[in-house]
Amino acid sequence: MRFDSPAEQNVSDRMKVLGQPLRRIDGPLKTTGMAPYAYERHGVAKDQLVGYPVGSAIAKGRIVSMDIDEAQASPGVVGIVTTLEMERLPKVDWNVAYLFGGREIQHYHQAIAVVVANSFEEARAAAALIRVEYEEDQDATYDLAAVRQERLSDDVEPIDNIGDFESAYASAEVTLDATYTTPGQCHAQMEPHATIAQWDGDHLTLWTSNQMIEWSRQALATTFDLPAENFRLDSPYIGGGFGVKLFLRADAVMAALAARKVGRAVKLALPRPMSANNTTHRGLTIQRIRIGASQEGKITAIGHDNATNTLPGGDGENGARATRRFYAGENRLLINRALEIHLPESNAMRAPGETAGLMALEIAMDEMAEKLGMDPVEFRIINDTQVDPSHPERQFSERHFIECLQRGAEVFNWASRNKAPGSRREGAWLIGHGVAGAYRDAPAETSGARVSVRPDGSIRVETDMTDIGTGSYTIIAQTAAEMMGVSLEVVNVDLGDSRHPVSAGSGGQWGAASSTAGVYAACLALRKKIAERLAVDPEALEFSEGYVRYNDQQTALSELASAGSITAEDSIEFGDFRSEEYQLATFGAHFVEVAVHATTGEIRVRRMLAVCDAGRILNPMTARSQVIGAMTMGVGAALMESLAVDTRHGFFVNHDLAGYEVPVHADIPEQQVIFLEGEDPYSTPLKAKGVGELGICGVSAAVANAVYNATGARVRDYPITLDKFLDRLPEIA
Amino acid sequence: MRAFSYERAGSPQEAAAAAAAQEGAQFIAGGTNLLDLMKLEIETPSHLIDVNGLGLDTIEATAEGGLRIGALVRNTDLAADQRVRRDYGVLSRALVAGASGQLRNKATTGGNLLQRTRCPYFYDTNMACNKRAPGTGCAAQGGYSRQLAIIGGSEVCIATHPSDMAIAMRVLDAVVETVNAEGDTRAIPLADFHLLPGNTPHIETVLAPDEFITAVVLPRPLGGQHFYHKVRDRASYAFALVSVAAVIQPDGSGRIALGGVAPKPWRNEAAEAAMPNGARAVISRLLEGATPTEDNKFKVTLAERTLTAVLAEARG
C-alpha cells in the first residue's frame, strides 16, 4: 500500500484500543525473566560452544604476528579464529570501521581473534594467552580539538548557506559567539552485543540482538559473499540498543566465523570492557554557534559550525542538524566538519546529531535571551517558524512548538522561577530553573507485516520489526486489535525474525510510526480477503468484538477461519509528498529545576517536565516510558556521561560501567510528561510520529541552563561536573 | 581468569598457614573485589583460601569501651549495628555511602580495607601500570587522571585507595588485628596499615603474605558530631572525588580525614590543630606539598569546600 496523500478518516481512528494507556504485553515475560535474550537461548541450537573475543591493544597500525600456541593448548579449547587467517572482510556502508580480518588495525579493541571452548571460563582464560606483536602508526591523531584547530581554514561545503550570514551577523544589534563541546557518549545499553551462530551448509542462522534485521541480513550477505536468502536472523528481545545495534557488529561476525571453523553452534557476547571501544559511540563535538538578533529578539543570522570525529567514511555527530529547521532567521550558515580521528567508530546514538546539537544550540538560545533581557520562553516563541527555514517552500505538516512552551510554562509555574542567576537560596542549596526546546525529524520508512486470523479467532502478526524495549510489541498488537475488532488479549505478535516481512526496524525514531502503518496495511489486506470470502464490499464490513458484521449478519472470526488461518501480507510505502511538500518533525519543551550545593557544587535535579508534540500518541503509557527514559539519558549527558579520551593511546579509558557513569535512581527526581493532543495526517495512516528520540533532545541544555540559573556560572563544556564551576561559586570563608 | 585451586579454612591460623604454604595463595572473603580482578587477570592467584566459614562475623564490646569488629562482618551489618550507629556515626555513614546494597551485603570488613585501586589504567591490561605489573610504567600520568591522587603518590604511581570505610576508621583511630601462620598476632594502627607507593606501588599494606586480618578494633567513642560527606559525579554508586570524614566537638575542635585524594586515608593530626581557624587553614596543612595533575587539581579546592560545608553543618 502506498501512502501518497494525507490520511483521511479511517478504521484506526476508532481509538478503542489504540491511544489507550495499556501495559506492555511483553512486560510479564521481562519482569519474570522469561523473555529469552540472545545469549540465553540455550535451546535453539544443540551443543553450543562458547566464543570469547580478543581486542586489539593498539589504536592504529598493524599486527606483525600472533602467537596462539599456548591458547590452543589451553584446557577446553576447540578452535581459534584469528584475523590473520583471512583478508579484511567486506562491509556495507552503514558500518564505518571494518569488523574483522586482515592485519590492519583501525581502532582500539578492534576484534582480532576469537577463541572457542567448551565453557565460557575456558574460552576466556585461553583468550588471555594469545600474544600479539604490533607495529603502531606514529602519525595517528586522537585529539579532536587539535585537529579542528589545524583544519578550521579548510573549505567545507556548508549544509545550508542561505542569505548572507556574515554580513547579517556583523550588522545585528545583539550577537552571541560561543563555542560548546560535547564529549563522546557510550550507549551503555544493558544487554551487551550477543549472538549464537549455527551453519547448515552455506546457510547461517543467527540468534542475536539487533535493531535492524534486514540491514544486517544484507550486511551478512556482503561480508560472507553469499546470497541474503542464506541468512536468518532472529532477535525477538533486545535489552536496549540506542543505535549501537543498528548494524551488523563484530559479535555476529565472530560467532559466524567461529561456528564455521569448529562446525558447531557458537555463542559469543562482547565483554563489557570491550564494548565502548569495539562498537560505536556518539561522536565528540566542538560547536561554534553565532546568533545575531534585533533588539526585539528576532533572529536575523544563525551560524553553526560543528566539528566531530570519525573514521574514514563516516559523518560523526552532526551537531548542526537540528539548527537547519528549528528556528527562524533569514541568514544561515551551517557547517559540519567530520574530521578523521583514529578513535573508534562514531556512529548513531539516540537522536544522532540533534542530541549533541541541541545540547549546544539550546544553551546558546538561553545566552541570547539573557543578552536581550528576555524570558527564554518568549525568545523561543518569537523565533518559531511554520516553514522549514532550510527550504522555505515547505510547510511543517504540524508544528506546535509554541504550545509546548506555553503549556510547559504554565504547568511548571515558570512565572515563579528564579529570575536573577545565583540569587535563590534554600539553606545550603542554590536553586535554578532552565528551559530548552526539543526538535527531532519524524521520518518514516517502508514497513511490512503479515497478519492472520487463526481458527481459534486469535490474530497473529508477524514482522521483522524489533522491540528494543520501546513497546513495539504492544503498539503493534494494539493496531491489529483495533483494525480487526478484537481485544488485545487475543493478538499474538511475533517480531524480529528475518523470515517475516521486512519492516522499518527500530532506528531514527521511525519504528513506531512506520511499523504500525505496515500492520495497518496488512490488516486492510486481510479485511479485503475476508470481504472477498464473504462476497461483500470491504467497506460494508464492520469488525468488532471478534465478529465481522455486514448487512445485519454477523460471523465470528473463529468461524471464518475454522477451516484454516486466513493470512494477508502487505507493506506500507511512503510517498514523496511526505518529504517534498512538507517537513515532518516532532517538537517539545523541557523545564528543569535543579539545586546546586553552594559550597561543594554538587548538583541535584529536583523536577523535570517535558511537553511533547508528536502527533497521535499510540499508547500514552509506553510513550511516556520512552520519554522519561530519554530524559534520564539527557540528565546523564548533562551531568556525568563522558567517554574519557586518552589522546596518546587513542582510546576511551573509562570503558566499563564503573568508569562510564550513567544516572542512578538517586539522580532522577519527579518526571512529568505531557503529550499535546493532536494527530498528523501527513505522517502515516495512523497519524502518528515517534517520541523515543524527541525525548532526549534538548533535555541536557535545560539542565545546563538551570545550573547556570542557580549559580550564575555558565559551563559550555559537557558534562557539567562540579570541577568546571567550583571556582565560580560563592566565596568560602 | 586463570585456573586455581580452592580450600575452605577451618580457623584463622589455619587460613594463615594455608597462605604461607603456597605461593600465590590469596584469601577470599566477599569476593566483590577479588573476583572482578581475577576475571580481568589483574589478580591471578594460584590458590584461594575461602575464609567465609570462619565465623569472625560478630561485633563485640571491648574491655576498653570500644568495639571489636570481626573481619567477616559484612558492610551492611556493620553499618546497621545499633552501637555503631549511635557511637560511631561517621563509620555507619561512610559505609552506606559506598558501593550498592547488594555489594555491601557481601563485602566484608577485612576485604574492604584491602580493596584495590580504581585507577582505570590498572584495569586495562594493555596499559602500562607499575602497580599491576611492576616496572612497566604508569600510563595514568599524562593520561586521564581525574580520579587519581593529589598527594602521597610518587612518580611511579598516583593511584588512590578507594575505600570509604577506611576513611572513617582512620578518623576513629581504628586498629587492625592479625594472625600469621605461626599463630603470632599483632595490632596495627590503621594509620600505619596502608603504605604509600614509593617505588613499590604493588605493595599496599604492611601485611605479610601469610598474615590474616581477624578484626578491626574501634577505641572508646569520641562523642561529638559525626559526618561523612562524599562528593561524586552522581548521587550514588560512585567512588569519591573527595570525601571528608569528620568528628567535630562542641568546642570546635575535631578530627578529619580525607578520601579520594591519596593512596591511603589521608589524615594529619597536626592539621587538626587548625580547626578553629576554619577549613582553609586545615586543608592547607593537610594537603601541604600536594602535586595534583591538570585533571585533578580541582580536588584541592573541593576538599576545602567540602570541609567548609561540613563545618557549616556542624555549626547548625
Ligand SMILES: Cc1cc2nc3c(=O)[nH]c(=O)nc-3n(C[C@H](O)[C@H](O)[C@H](O)COP(=O)(O)OP(=O)(O)OC[C@H]3O[C@@H](n4cnc5c(N)ncnc54)[C@H](O)[C@@H]3O)c2cc1C
Ligand atoms: C561496582 C562496585 C562499586 C563499589 N563502590 C564502592 C564505593 O563507593 N566505596 C567503597 O569503599 N567501596 C566500593 N566498592 C568496593 C567494595 O567495598 C569492596 O569490593 C569490598 O569491600 C571488598 O570486600 P570483600 O569482602 O568482597 O573482599 P574480597 O574481594 O573477598 O577480597 C579483597 C582482598 O582482600 C583480601 N582479604 C579479604 N579478607 C581478608 C582478611 N580477613 N585478611 C586478609 N586479607 C583479606 C583478599 O585476599 C583480597 O585480596 C565497590 C565495589 C564494586 C564492585
Ligand code: SF4
Ligand atoms: S597510577 Fe598507579 S595504578 Fe594507575 S596506572 Fe599508574 S601505576 Fe598503575
